[in-house]
Amino acid sequence: QVQLQESGPGLVKPSGTLSLTCAVSGGSISSSNWWSWVRQPPGKGLEWIGEIFHGGSSNYNPSLKSRVTISVDKSNNHFSLKLSSVTAADTAVYYCARETATADYGMDVWGQGTTVTVSS
Amino acid sequence: QSVLTQPPSASGTPGQRVTISCSGSSSNIGNNNVFWYQQLPGTAPKLLIYKNIQRPSGVPDRFSGSKSGTSASLAISGLRSEDEADYYCATWDDSLRGRVFGGGTKLTVL
Numbered sequence: 001q002v003q004l005q006e007s008g009p010g011l012v013k014p015s016g017t018l019s020l021t022c023a024v025s026g027g028s029i030s031s032s033n034w035w036s037w038v039r040q041p042p043g044k045g046l047e048w049i050g051e052i053f054h055g056g057s058s059n060y061n062p063s064l065k066s067r068v069t070i071s072v073d074k075s076n077n078h079f080s081l082k083l084s085s086v087t088a089a090d091t092a093v094y095y096c097a098r099e100t101a102t103a104d105y106g107m108d109v110w111g112q113g114t115t116v117t118v119s120s
Numbered sequence: 121q122s123v124l125t126q127p128p129s130a131s132g133t134p135g136q137r138v139t140i141s142c143s144g145s146s147s148n149i150g151n152n153n154v155f156w157y158q159q160l161p162g163t164a165p166k167l168l169i170y171k172n173i174q175r176p177s178g179v180p181d182r183f184s185g186s187k188s189g190t191s192a193s194l195a196i197s198g199l200r201s202e203d204e205a206d207y208y209c210a211t212w213d214d215s216l217r218g219r220v221f222g223g224g225t226k227l228t229v230l
Contacts, residue, residue, distance in 0.1 A: 036219070038165075038221075045122070045206075045208065045221060045222075045223050045224040046157070046159075046165065046208055046210075046221040046224065047221065048210075048218060048219040048220065048221060050218075051219070059217060059218055059219075060218065061216075061218050061219075062216050062217070062218060095164055095165070097165075103167060103170040103171075103174070103176055104153055104155075104170045104171040104174070106155045106167045106170035106171075106176075107155075107157070107165070107167055108167045108170075108176060110164035110165060110166070111164065112164055113164050
C-alpha cells in the first residue's frame with residue numbers, strides 16, 4: 001500500500017523559496033507512475049502545480065512555471081517541490097499525489113497535506 | 121478563474137439523485153478523459169472517477185460519471201449524509217499543456 005508524506009517548513013518569508021519533500025513508502029518512485037503537487041489556498045479550490053516522472057520528464061502549470069521546480073530523488077524514494085519568490089498568495093495546503101497508470105493517470109494516492117504560510 | 125466550470129453548490133435530500141456538471145472546451149474535456157475527486161472536510165481529495173466513467177476499486181456504484189462533447193457530469197444516487205463534500209472535476213488541457221481542475225462544487229445533504 002503506497003503512502004505519501006509531505007514535509008517541509010510551515011512558514012516561509014515573502015520573496016523566499018518554499019521547499020517541500022514528499023516521501024514515498026510502500027512502493028518505488030521508479031514505478032510507471034507520475035508524481036504531482038497540488039495546492040489549495042484557504043477556503044478555495046484545488047490548483048495543480050506540476051508533475052514529474054522518475055526519468056525526469058516534467059510538466060508545470062503555466063501560471064507557476066517560471067517559479068517552480070519539481071525533482072525526483074530515486075535513491076531516497078522521494079520527490080520535491082521548490083517554489084521561488086513566494087508571496088502571501090502562495091499560502092496554501094500543499095498536497096503530493098501519485099498519478100497511477102492503472103487509473104489513466106488519475107491521482108489515486110494523496111499525502112495528508114501540509115500547510116505553508118507565507119508571512120514575515 | 122478555472123478553465124473548467126462547475127456550479128459552486130448543489131444540494132439534495134437523503135435518497136435523492138444529484139448531478140454535478142463540469143463544462144470545458146475542445147482543448148480539455150473535448151479531447152481528454154475526465155476525472156472526479158471527492159474532498160471531505162479537512163481531508164485530502166479522493167479519486168472517485170477516472171477515464172470519464174470508471175470507478176476505482178472501493179468506490180460505491182452510487183457514483184457514476186459521464187461525458188458528452190465538452191461537458192462531463194458526476195451523478196450521485198441514493199444520496200447519503202456522508203456524501204456531503206466538495207467535488208472537483210479535472211482533466212488535461214492541450215493548450216495549457218497541463219492538468220486543470222474545476223472550481224469545485226460544494227454538495228450539501230439537507
